[in-house]
Amino acid sequence: MRPTEPFRREHEALLEHIDHLPQAAREMPELSEEERDLLRRRVLDFLRGTLLPHAKAEEDVLYPEWAALVGFADAAVPMVHDHEGIVARIERLEAADVSDIDTLQELLYGLYALISVHFRKEEDLQLPAFDAAPDVAERVLARMSAATGDGHKH
Numbered sequence: 001m002r003p004t005e006p007f008r009r010e011h012e013a014l015l016e017h018i019d020h021l022p023q024a025a026r027e028m029p030e031l032s033e034e035e036r037d038l039l040r041r042r043v044l045d046f047l048r049g050t051l052l053p054h055a056k057a058e059e060d061v062l063y064p065e066w067a068a069l070v071g072f073a074d075a076a077v078p079m080v081h082d083h084e085g086i087v088a089r090i091e092r093l094e095a096a097d098v099s100d101i102d103t104l105q106e107l108l109y110g111l112y113a114l115i116s117v118h119f120r121k122e123e124d125l126q127l128p129a130f131d132a133a134p135d136v137a138e139r140v141l142a143r144m145s146a147a148t149g150d151g152h153k154h
């Protein structure tokens with residue numbers, strides 16, 4: 001088992017929710033405004049309650065540790081830019097008028113694309129460096145779990 005397997009499983013659990021974003025986008029035109037607002041609320045609860053704490057823990061723990069491993073202080077800056085792009089879309093989704101189906105759909109599809117590609121970058125670019133340094137990986141994953149309250153919460 002790779003040292004980062006628990007982190008990869010956490011991503012898989014998050015992706016089960018992320019995979020619902022395009023489905024929610026497709027459903028929006030068929031729903032009443034009340035149902036649309038409820039669906040948006042469920043999506044936002046997941047994004048704000050589960051995804052953003054995961055991203056925050058990465059910025060506090062995983063990214064600085066990865067930058068140290070690869071020996072370049074700013075290595076994770078583009079990954080933080082992804083997080084900022086995700087947060088900006090979450091805020092727009094929250095602020096959008098519930099009658100504005102085009103905007104709701106644009107943001108849900110955009111969030112899906114950004115988040116799913118971002119996860120792949122973490123898995124393919126960052127996690128292998130930790131798998132090659134199992135001692136560091138163990139310490140970092142323990143700190144990540146502590147930072148999110150529960151590493152496997154979803």
Ligand SMILES: [Fe+2]
Pocket residue numbers: 055058079083118122
């Ligand atoms: Fe991330």
Ligand SMILES: [Fe+2]
Pocket residue numbers: 011054058119122
């Ligand atoms: Fe992540």
